Amino acid sequence: MRSPIAAVKKFVADLVLWSCFVGGLAASTAAGTVLDGTGKNIATAAGAVVALVAGSRIAKKPKIKAFLSRPGTLWFLFLFNGGTAVAMYFTMDGIKGILAAAMMGLVSLGAAGGLIAGRRQRAEAARQAAPAQTPWA
Known part of the structure; x- marks a missing residue:
């Protein structure tokens, strides 16, 4: 306490x-x-x-950290920031639009990386939890 x-x-x-x-x-x-x-x-x-x-x-x-690593949160960040990046690229003029779209795109790619890493971790945990299958057992 x-x-x-x-x-x-x-x-x-x-x-x-x-x-x-x-x-x-x-x-x-x-x-x-x-x-x-x-x-x-x-x-x-x-x-x-x-x-x-x-x-x-x-x-x-x-x-x-626990909230940001949840798959639902990562999917939201990926889709929302990706869509926002596309919208910024087409609606904002000049270098500001390009930079804003690039930064939002980086956030979206970071969320995609978290999704991929989480999927790999879950697959590895499932593979280790499954009993070993041998042809002679």
Whole structure:
């Protein structure tokens, strides 16, 4: 059983981590409405980096990791991000559309890799669990 101080420390740490993630997303997407020029570019880049670092730390937590490795979640990520990548490529102009489509495509490919790896693990576990079939038994 965890002490109350340890529970509060974990809660505060999780709150800060999620706040950094949400704040980074907000800064990277909404900087254009508040700032112009170089400041906008810096805020967008810094927000993206903060969100990426915080998101990768969040994804390593056991409950989130278990949720992200479920086949249903992986199928959703694969199909949704793949469809979004195609839509972005055809609806956005210039380099922004190409980069956005490429990033969403990478997320989709990562989910596909998780699906393939999970399928291999399940097949290996089933093969090891099955009794050995020998022709002379």
